[in-house]
Amino acid sequence: MFQTIRGTFDILPDTQDSGSQFVPGSANWQHVEGRVREVMSRFGFEEIRTPTMEPLKLIARGVGQTTDIVQKEMFVVQRSDEDYVLRPEMTAPVMRAYIQHSLAQRGGAQRFYYLGPCFRAERPQKGRFRQFHQFGIELLGADGPRADAEAIACLLAIYDSFGISETRLRINSLGDAETRPKYCEALRDYFEPFRDKLSETSLQRLEANPLRILDTKSPEERTLLTDAPRISNYLSSSSRTHLDEVKEHLDDLRIPYFEDELLVRGIDYYTGVVFELESDDLGSQSALAAGGRYDGLGEDVGSKQPVPAIGWAAGIERLFLALQASGYSFPERERPDVYIVALGHESQKWAFAEAQRLRAAALHVEFDLLGRSMKAQMKEANRQRARVALIVGETELASQRAIIRDLDTSEQKEVEFGELINALQSHSEHSDS
RNA sequence: GAGGCUGUAGCUCAGUUGGUUAGAGCGCCAGGUUGUGGUCCUGGAGGUCGUGGGUUCAAUCCCCACCAGUCUCCCCA
Numbered sequence: 001m002f003q004t005i006r007g008t009f010d011i012l013p014d015t016q017d018s019g020s021q022f023v024p025g026s027a028n029w030q031h032v033e034g035r036v037r038e039v040m041s042r043f044g045f046e047e048i049r050t051p052t053m054e055p056l057k058l059i060a061r062g063v064g065q066t067t068d069i070v071q072k073e074m075f076v077v078q079r080s081d082e083d084y085v086l087r088p089e090m091t092a093p094v095m096r097a098y099i100q101h102s103l104a105q106r107g108g109a110q111r112f113y114y115l116g117p118c119f120r121a122e123r124p125q126k127g128r129f130r131q132f133h134q135f136g137i138e139l140l141g142a143d144g145p146r147a148d149a150e151a152i153a154c155l156l157a158i159y160d161s162f163g164i165s166e167t168r169l170r171i172n173s174l175g176d177a178e179t180r181p182k183y184c185e186a187l188r189d190y191f192e193p194f195r196d197k198l199s200e201t202s203l204q205r206l207e208a209n210p211l212r213i214l215d216t217k218s219p220e221e222r223t224l225l226t227d228a229p230r231i232s233n234y235l236s237s238s239s240r241t242h243l244d245e246v247k248e249h250l251d252d253l254r255i256p257y258f259e260d261e262l263l264v265r266g267i268d269y270y271t272g273v274v275f276e277l278e279s280d281d282l283g284s285q286s287a288l289a290a291g292g293r294y295d296g297l298g299e300d301v302g303s304k305q306p307v308p309a310i311g312w313a314a315g316i317e318r319l320f321l322a323l324q325a326s327g328y329s330f331p332e333r334e335r336p337d338v339y340i341v342a343l344g345h346e347s348q349k350w351a352f353a354e355a356q357r358l359r360a361a362a363l364h365v366e367f368d369l370l371g372r373s374m375k376a377q378m379k380e381a382n383r384q385r386a387r388v389a390l391i392v393g394e395t396e397l398a399s400q401r402a403i404i405r406d407l408d409t410s411e412q413k414e415v416e417f418g419e420l421i422n423a424l425q426s427h428s429e430h431s432d433s
Numbered sequence: 434g435a436g437g438c439u440g441u442a443g444c445u446c447a448g449u450u451g452g453u454u455a456g457a458g459c460g461c462c463a464g465g466u467u468g469u470g471g472u473c474c475u476g477g478a479g480g481u482c483g484u485g486g487g488u489u490c491a492a493u494c495c496c497c498a499c500c501a502g503u504c505u506c507c508c509c510a
Contacts, residue, residue, distance in 0.1 A: 006501070018444070021502070068508060089510045118510070123434080126503070134510070201507080215508090267510070290510075313510060343468060376463090378470035386470095393468055407470065 007122075007130025024320050028330045032162075032319060033115060036135050039161050043154040045113035045137050050093040052117065056083040062092030062301050064268025075119050075130075086119035091269070091294065091311060092301060094138045099303045109142040115316075127321050136291070136313035140298075143308030145242050148273045148293060149249030151310045155277060155289055156255055158314070164279070164322050167288065169256065171275040172263035173243040174211065174292070175235050180271075183234040184210045190228050197224065214262045230261050239272060246273055265290065269297040273310070279322050288322060289314030337428040339381030339407075340367035343374055343393035351392060354420070361421045363428065382407060388427060390420070 004010055015025040024032075037047070056076060063069050075086040087093055094112055097103070103110055115135035124130060137154060139147050152169070159167055175183060187210040191198065198206065198213075202221060205212040216222060235243070250257055257275075265274050274292030291312020298307025338358060342351035351367050358365045366384055368377045381389045391403040391412075404423060405412035415423045 003501080016444095018502095063510085067510095069510065073509085091510090120510070122508080124502085125505090128509085132510085136510095265509090287509075315510080339470095341469075373463090374468055375470075380470085382470040389470075391469070395468085403469090405469070410470090412469085 005130075007124035009129065009131075022320075022324065024330075027333055028320075029316075031330055032316065032323070033135075035161055036115065036158055036316075036319075037113070039158045040113040040135070040137060040154060043111070043137075043150070043157070045111040045139075045154070048094055048097060048112040048114055048138075049116065050087075050090065050097050050114070052087060053077065053084045054087050054093050054096070056085045058096055058301060059085050059088060059092055062095065062269060062297055063089065067267055069120070069267070073120050073122050075121050088118055088120055089267075089313060090114045090116070090118065090134060090136060091138060091313065092297065094311075095140075095297050095301055095303075095307065095309070098138075098140055098307065099298065099301065104141060104305070104307075109147065110140045111137065112140070113137045127315070127317050129317060133316035134313050135316060136289075136311060138309060138311040140307055140309045142310070143295065145245035145273075146249060147308075148242075148246045148310050149253065151291065151312060152246075152250065152255065152275060153253055155291070155312055155314070159277070159288065159319075159322075162319070162323060162326075162328060164288075164319075164326055164328075166279060166326070168258060168278050169275060170260040170263050170278070171243075171247070171250075171257045171273065172260050173231070173235060173239055173273050174264065174270055175231060175239045176271060177296075178236040179231070179234050179239050183229070183231050186229040186234060187211070187213065191224070194224055197221070209268070211264045214264050225262065232261060243273060265292060269294040269300065271295050275312070277312075277314075279318075279325075287315075288318050333385070334364065336366045336384050336386040337363040338365045338388055338390050338424055339377075339384060339386035340365065341374060341377040341381060341389050341391045342367065343391075346397055347392045347394070350397060351390075354390075354392075354417075358421060358424065361425065363421075363424055388424065390424070 009016075009021070009023050011023060011026050011029055013026055015028060016023040056074075059069075059074065069088050074088050077084040077086070094114060098110065098112075113135065114137075116133065117131050118134050119131055120128075121130065122128070137151060139151050156167075156169070159165070174180065188206060191202075191206055191210070191213065195203065195206075197220060199216070199221065202213050202216060213221070214225065214228070216225070232240075247257070247259070263274060263276060270292045272293035272295065274290075276290040277288045278286040279288050289312050291310070293308075293310045295306065295308050297309060298305070340351040340355055342348045348371070355365045355367055366381075366386065368380060370376075372380075378389060386407055389403075389405045389407055391405060396402050396414075399414075400417045401414045402417060402420060403412050404415050404420075404427070406427070
């Protein structure tokens with residue numbers, strides 16, 4: 001039997017909650033995606049859709065040659081002309097599109113949002129799949145701290161709209177081109193005497209990107225970190241001011257945050273302000289969303305002009321886990337307005353034609369395709385949670401009057417064929433309230 | 434990439450201290466007389482007991498490998 005490949009899953013009409021695996025049903029995905037889009041639109045972000053595959057080179061250059069993503073966690077498609085990659089994230093692709101289509105020419109700062117699948121070639125874990133789904137925003141062309149605060153405000157507004165308030169916003173600044181080399185040098189100087197205490201990965205990072213050492217979780221290394229140089233002592237005055245102003249804006253918006261000087265990111269393109277939104281009830285996968293400023297990315301991937309940029313990305317699977325933890329109740333499945341129960345061949349023909357008429361009048365109509373017994377049809381109507389059963393047999397055909405049975409109250413009445421649309425529409429509106 | 438746990442019907446699980454036809458609940462299908470669902474009763478379908486090897490007279494049960502899921506480490510988009 002064929003099955004979904006490792007780390008991927010089918011989204012079925014019904015939620016799969018088998019204890020070992022939890023995959024929300026398609027209606028829940030639509031609900032979540034719809035809400036997310038709605039909030040992002042309210043902030044003025046417009047959707048941008050890019051291909052699922054991109055040139056390997058774009059990702060390598062954008063995300064960074066030394067990152068884990070590029071070094072070992074991508075799905076690569078080899079073709080004779082060029083290597084492609086299933087996109088591991090969407091920031092570099094969006095930047096590519098921005099440059100390719102000269103979107104700066106639309107004028108002013110550009111606000112984009114995206115939502116769709118991304119891929120990682122890692123071993124799957126809870127809330128971490130090989131095909132996963134992300135949404136996020138990219139705010140391009142605005143370099144001021146207000147843009148940073150605006151991006152963060154949008155992020156929190158989304159989680160607020162789902163009633164998820166048990167979150168922690170951590171924020172830091174990685175500084176600018178002036179700051180970075182100095183601080184990296186200071187870190188190297190600091191760690192050099194402790195070489196023998198560092199793990200293999202940390203030693204590699206010491207060469208490639210010492211900032212990443214701050215990310216370590218090893219308790220031994222963490223104790224070293226307490227005396228490590230702080231980035232706040234190395235920030236250029238403009239970086240310092242920028243961060244302070246972002247914080248000031250967050251204060252104005254009453255958005256709580258924690259300044260965390262150990263917060264760094266695994267992607268090379270970040271510069272300046274970075275942040276992460278995490279939740280306590282997500283187990284080992286605590287991050288809901290992460291982002292920051294990446295003012296250098298545009299030029300890294302070929303822009304002739306600098307592109308000031310701020311953005312974040314969030315995982316939909318993680319959002320679902322948070323919703324589950326918070327006991328979020330999803331809207332119930334839409335009820336059919338009418339289930340037509342037809343008895344006999346002539347009635348079936350009538351029902352089939354009538355269903356199309358009722359649907360054209362915007363009613364949600366279902367009926368039996370299997371020629372089953374009346375009892376089976378009634379059961380089906382009940383299972384679908386139809387509001388009413390519209391019953392038609394020989395008698396009704398003869399009298400041109402159908403039976404409308406309310407499946408909630410069990411009351412039923414006869415209605416002339418010509419009046420059905422009116423009767424059913426008013427019934428449907430009535431039950432909605 | 435490393436380690437732990439798990440894998441029996443569509444779902445949740447029981448079971449065989451290795452031995453002829455593997456069970457339950459829910460779900461599904463059909464009945465409970467002539468055209469009425471949600472409750473109830475009866476019956477039925479559905480499993481090569483994750484896959485492949487091995488040990489054995491005999492394996493779903495023991496051993497190994499693989500696959501998948503899950504948790505932890507690693508890491509994080």
